[in-house]
Amino acid sequence: MDVYAAVVTLLLIMDPIGNIPPFLSILKSVPIERRRIVLAREIVFAYVVLLVFLFLGTHLLRFLRLEQETLSISGGIVLFLIALRMIFPREGGITGEALEGEPFLVPLAIPLFAGPSTLAALMLLQRTSPGDSTSLLIAVTIAWAIGGTILLSSTFFYRVLRDRGLIAIERLMGMLLVMVAVQMLVNGLKSLLGSG
Numbered sequence: 001m002d003v004y005a006a007v008v009t010l011l012l013i014m015d016p017i018g019n020i021p022p023f024l025s026i027l028k029s030v031p032i033e034r035r036r037i038v039l040a041r042e043i044v045f046a047y048v049v050l051l052v053f054l055f056l057g058t059h060l061l062r063f064l065r066l067e068q069e070t071l072s073i074s075g076g077i078v079l080f081l082i083a084l085r086m087i088f089p090r091e092g093g094i095t096g097e098a099l100e101g102e103p104f105l106v107p108l109a110i111p112l113f114a115g116p117s118t119l120a121a122l123m124l125l126q127r128t129s130p131g132d133s134t135s136l137l138i139a140v141t142i143a144w145a146i147g148g149t150i151l152l153s154s155t156f157f158y159r160v161l162r163d164r165g166l167i168a169i170e171r172l173m174g175m176l177l178v179m180v181a182v183q184m185l186v187n188g189l190k191s192l193l194g195s196g
Helices: 003-014 020-029 032-064 068-087 108-113 116-128 133-152 154-195
Strands: none
Touching (some): 003 133, 003 154, 020 032, 020 108, 020 154, 032 116, 032 133, 068 154, 108 133
């Protein structure tokens, strides 16, 4: 497995830069002195969720009797839809109604950091490189560490980039993710048609 490619793919899907505005918005109701603690806790929760899916994803696929082609095609479709939402965001964002008090696990850890598309991509990466769990663990850890560092520095990035800069970077990441999604879809269709 190409660890670098896996890290880039996971980072694009996690979209830490695009998550800065929702993270800051959700943390507004948290006292300033607690924000970094809450943010660090949620990032650790996200890592735990990623590891659970990394090590149990194969068993889940076996239990559901899903083939690699199915996962590749469906993962490509889901990533494509996520990428379209990054390029053409909808009104009101992705978190819906604001929650009172400190967030706990939802919505910061799940679905903003470790969302369904990230978990699906993890299972797909694991399925495409069976027996190479160490490389995937390294890739997940690096992507998580980079994403977590960006989110822990969210106030700095917001001051530097402002809304327009963050939107521009999110759209660019969305365009890159569209290409990744289409490639996943094409690989799945090639494999399906080749085996049929």
